[in-house]
Amino acid sequence: MTVGLFLTQALNGLQLGILLFLLAAGLTLVFGIMNFVNLAHGSLYMMGAYFAAAVFNWTGSFLLAGLIGVPATMLLGVVVERVALTRLYQRDHLDQVLATFGLILFFNELVRIIWGPASVYMNTPAALSGTVELFGLRYPSYRFAIIGVGLAVGLGLHLLIHRTRVGMLIRAGATHPEIVAALGVNVRLLNTLVFGLGAALAGLAGLMAGPILSVQPGMGEPILILTLVVIVTGGIGSIRGAFYGALIVGIVDTIGRAFLPALLREFVERSLAQAAGPAIASMLIYVLMAVVLAIRPQGLFPVRHG
């Protein structure tokens, strides 16, 4: 186990965490403002990846893939919100979960019909296909780009929410929706705006994930589950919680999978370690979530009211 390998895995974990943050931010914003659970958020991510892959394979330009794919996902999100989801804001969580579950089935089958059941491949853009040297370590520059984009989005969201008028309304809408509406703010528009923002972030995550993960039907669900773990661990409704939660989950998951089996081999019999290592590694983040909830049921970084 060398330092270099550890550093590489730590960077991989950071990169997964950043990807999770892009999804968790949208999901937690929508939940915080509208008290709405959107399980179909993973589907928006999948649609974003498909849109981007389609444009990229057609034009060969990654920039164009982003410029078309992300707004297309945002538009899709807004349409879905307007057609199906606005009716569900006043309903209980069970109805919301169930309706968005139906949407997942629909979107998975839709991409299967349009693009087929096999994976669609998307190459790394030429400009980012090399590696970057960092402390004598070679790391793919595309993965650095993901980290950079994620950090920029995090900073942008922070500024948007804490420094702008819209951000102020979003914060106010999360805690006192009736007062905000009474003051003459179009809450419906605000809701659609937030939902669109969440969808755009999911689309961006899909675009960035396209070249490193396989674009296939159902790709949204595993990452949605991780995202749920992130926002429950970080504290539901909190962007800060989503950011730190995503980094913690990403790094713990990646490092655990990379090193736990080897670490276990030091202590127990080889055959047992071979069998139990991957199993324990795959359970690690859920155990982490359970521990966090046992100590702090509201999550690590809950929303501060007032």
Added chain:
Amino acid sequence: MIPVASAPEAAPEAAVSRSVRSARWATPSTLVAVLLLAGLALVPVISWLIGEPYYVTLFTRVVILALAAVGLNLILGYGALVSFGHAMYIGIGAYAVGILSFHGVGSGWVQLGAALAVGSVVAAIIGLICLRTSGMAFIMITLAFAQMFYFLAITLKQYGGDDGLTINARSDFGLFTLANNTVLYYATFAVLVACLIAFRRLVHSRFGMVLRGCRSNERRMAALGFPTLRYQLTAYVISAQVCVVAGIFLANLTKFVAPSYMAWQASGDLIVMIVLGGMGTIVGPVAGAVALLIFEEILAGWTTHWMIVLGPVIVLIVLTAKKGLYGYLVDREARRAEADGAAGP
């Protein structure tokens, strides 16, 4: 937390006196329930008459999933605890059969005992953690734990991993064996009916009243001095055990067990069955399971892309049919009884 208003009231049984209760047997909802169960009881006979043995297999699956949905409904319908991870317990039951028979243990009693033991330990621990939260977080956490077991099953390479594990022989219960399809069907059906009767008694007992009280207002129940966590946890474990038993039957039916049994879509399907049939009613989940699975079967025969129809249909069900098919009947009778009560002395 589910608002009280939207939770379908399972008829104000608590309020009706003994004399009124005896008169309730003639209501449409009872009639529908009896007809539904009688119809299910006759499935092997009918399929033998029309020479379609496939229907026995299909309806064994229906009854198994109905059993699981009835189990989940105990906490979902009567306790407002929306568990999105109950397929995990189906998986535990199925893997108990698969793993034990892989090691040459074919006795159904041993498999049942092992499955229930593992199921209760897992349910007690996970329930205790999940019940620290409520509402949305509860849904997400139960989902996450189910995924944990799903991925755990995938990493079990010695038991087939992602590809699953074929079971050589069905469970042998000494007095009878499940090898015959008709025997398996009637064994499953008998367990379902027993479970329905037991749950009917359970939700009307003091335990069930406390559970329903927690659904309406947990804080008030706690203020009244009830240890609400203990009641909810007990209900959670019972409902998990019913799903474990369903899992045992499912493994026996397919002679195969795979991680996909506890995929989160399976958990979602269970909830759809409950909502479609009518949550918080005893027979509702059975009606929902029958309706959903037959609908799926028809769609699947019509197009391979049947999910593209099923998805929007689920959205429509949620948006329009709030009470569910069977729940609608129960609700109408409850309101009529209320109106009669208001008009009477």
